[in-house]
Amino acid sequence: KQEVTQIPAALSVPEGENLVLNCSFTDSAIYNLQWFRQDPGKGLTSLLLIQSSQREQTSGRLNASLDKSSGRSTLYIAASQPGDSATYLCAARGNQFYFGTGTSLTVIP
Amino acid sequence: SQTIHQWPATLVQPVGSPLSLECTVEGTSNPNLYWYRQAAGRGLQLLFYSVGIGQISSEVPQNLSASRPQDRQFILSSKKLLLSDSGFYLCASGRSSYNEQFFGPGTRLTVL
Numbered sequence: 001k002q003e004v005t006q007i008p009a010a011l012s013v014p015e016g017e018n019l020v021l022n023c024s025f026t027d028s029a030i031y032n033l034q035w036f037r038q039d040p041g042k043g044l045t046s047l048l049l050i051q052s053s054q055r056e057q058t059s060g061r062l063n064a065s066l067d068k069s070s071g072r073s074t075l076y077i078a079a080s081q082p083g084d085s086a087t088y089l090c091a092a093r094g095n096q097f098y099f100g101t102g103t104s105l106t107v108i109p
Numbered sequence: 110s111q112t113i114h115q116w117p118a119t120l121v122q123p124v125g126s127p128l129s130l131e132c133t134v135e136g137t138s139n140p141n142l143y144w145y146r147q148a149a150g151r152g153l154q155l156l157f158y159s160v161g162i163g164q165i166s167s168e169v170p171q172n173l174s175a176s177r178p179q180d181r182q183f184i185l186s187s188k189k190l191l192l193s194d195s196g197f198y199l200c201a202s203g204r205s206s207y208n209e210q211f212f213g214p215g216t217r218l219t220v221l
Contacts, residue, residue, distance in 0.1 A: 031207055043199055044212040051207065089153075096168070097143075097210055099153040
């Protein structure tokens with residue numbers, strides 16, 4: 001069964017810093033990998049979707065990479081802002097979506 | 110893109126009472142639909158998914174059930190709630206294995 005791990009579980013950075021969130025998965029047979037943001041008490045907002053044939057995707061200050069062979073994905077956030085504070089989840093898509101438990105990010109003004 | 114509606118937003122129910130949570134989807138047709146539960150401090154657990162009207166697959170045996178009476182309507186039900194049913198319930202929609210999955214705003218269920 002696919003297992004998805006996100007490290008660290010929590011991260012606190014000063015405003016303006018660039019940061020990287022990590023996601024690892026045990027089964028490389030995936031269709032795609034999706035990154036989400038979840039604000040407290042809210043649903044998940046889709047950030048980026050990387051197909052298995054792609055290496056990276058970019059949207060604004062966000063860049064996600066995928067290395068299937070090593071079972072890893074990273075989410076890079078440039079010039080972090082207090083509004084980026086949220087929990088970030090990755091999900092690897094095989095026969096269903098397998099979610100990590102998330103990284104809780106706090107950006108300090 | 111798709112818009113997913115869920116109601117109610119919050120619900121407090123006594124143990125043993127029935128449950129009905131509703132999810133509707135706009136902006137797409139014939140979507141795959143999903144019910145997830147997110148317990149405090151834990152990841153998302155897939156409960157049910159549906160690839161079409163009347164077609165339901167269960168991932169976790171429990172006292173919950175799901176139904177899909179219309180193409181863009183997905184309902185989560187229970188005849189008798191347990192304390193362990195408390196959690197944050199999320200409905201999601203996606204076109205296929207290669208497409209993004211979109212989530213609704215969720216329903217916070219507290220069973221007392």
